[in-house]
Amino acid sequence: MSNKFFLSAAALLVTSFTSQALAEEVNVYSNRQDFLIKPIIDTFTKETGIDVNVVFIKDGMGERLQREGRLSPADLVLTVDVSRLMDVVDKDLTQSVDSKVLEENIPAQYRDADGKWFALTTRARAIYSSVERVGKRDDITYEELADPKYKGKICTRSGKHPYNVALTASMIDEHGAEYTKTWLEGLKANLARKPQGGDRDQVKAIKDGVCDYALGNSYYYGVMLTDDKQREWAESAYINFPNQNDRGTHVNISAVALTKHAKNKDAAVQLMEFLSGDEAQHLYASANHEYPVKPGVEPSELVKGWGDFKSDPRPLTDVAKHAKQAVQLVDEVQYDL
Structure with a gap:
């Protein structure tokens, strides 16, 4: 075989490894089933190129994260109520996020003062x-x-x-x-x-x-x-x-938090910020009939028909x-x- 062949093969391998190294992803443990948030996740991936892998966990999310410890693949947790959220937070399984975007999008009532969780809908x-x-x-x-x-x-x-x-x-x-x-x-x-x-x-x-x-x-x-x-x-x-x-x-909330041992922190925070923004909040409102947490984002026409409260x-x-x-x-x- 010629040297040209080996050089070409080596170049392909380098390109492959480089692409894998540059590929970004976010791993999510979620109380909410994948199909309910898929339109939002798909939109995020389309706009950013960041892949999102969602694992549905109905119960015991805190216990699973504890067992996995530093080896846990989870970067974010999505919870569907404040009780499950605080179980994860109280077990010291989340970390603080300092983000002006999240602070501007989410009222203080619906986020942790230390940045350890942020509500997405009510x-x-x-x-x-x-x-x-x-x-x-x-x-x-x-x-x-x-x-x-x-x-x-x-x-x-x-x-x-x-x-x-x-x-x-x-x-x-x-x-x-x-x-x-x-x-x-x-x-x-x-x-x-x-x-x-x-x-x-x-x-x-x-x-x-x-x-x-x-x-x-x-x-x-x-x-x-x-x-x-x-x-x-x-x-x-x-x-x-x-x-x-x-x-x-x-009112109760759905919420997001960055895990203590997140491996893809920057991409995970980017997803958190996206979930709090206008586009995702509108998608939550239309797809899941929930109330957006970001001020100024209106509920769906169906939900508005139930009246203000x-x-x-x-x-x-x-x-x-x-x-x-x-x-x-x-x-x-x-x-x-």
Whole structure:
């Protein structure tokens, strides 16, 4: 073989190794399934050339990151509620990010003061009511769901699900543990059936006449209204935003954080900044029926049709610090039994 052949082969190898070395990627552990964020991720990759690999982790993200330690491939974590987020943060599995872009795009209420997490969207913990048997309830509160007048009329998913844990934690922050335990006891006494299923199953139960009221996240209303099989579930119920005459409706967040041992830090921060920007925020709003966290970015037309509401302004870190106690209270009253 000629020297020319070997030189050409060597050049190809160098080019290959150089391309691999220059290739950028971000590895993401996500509570949110890949197909829900794929349009946003695909847009980021198209605009930047940075590949994003998403691993869906339903539960136990903190434990997995702990096991993997410094060998973890994860650069970012995406969480779908504040309880799971704070589990990762409290285990010291994230690191601070100093970014003017993130600080400008995300209000202080929805980001960590030390830059260890940043919210991307918000969703309201709504109370749904039967169109046929109840009507619209703009005056409803979380507190009154424990009133005996609602006996046999309420449906919820498990009290230990993170969405309900966050709501209970917000009640503790507002009223204290003793009041909240009594509230949980009253709410349990008013259930039409044992807690089961997801948020959409509770709205279906309204349609089926099992209950008149249900707790559920606001974005599920949009999911149901745009699904041929579930639209009639949504059309059987009104979405109501509780506590509009006092503290406002409890909201939860989806959020992003940079992992402690991120190998692709610069590319990961670039993705974080993209997720907080106008384009991604619009995509979140249109695809997932959530409320953009960046001021000035409007919800989708469908979501705007539900009307404006006042959200609870308390920092979500104040809510998250009560999460463990909230779970303890749910166990004490045997809510799920």
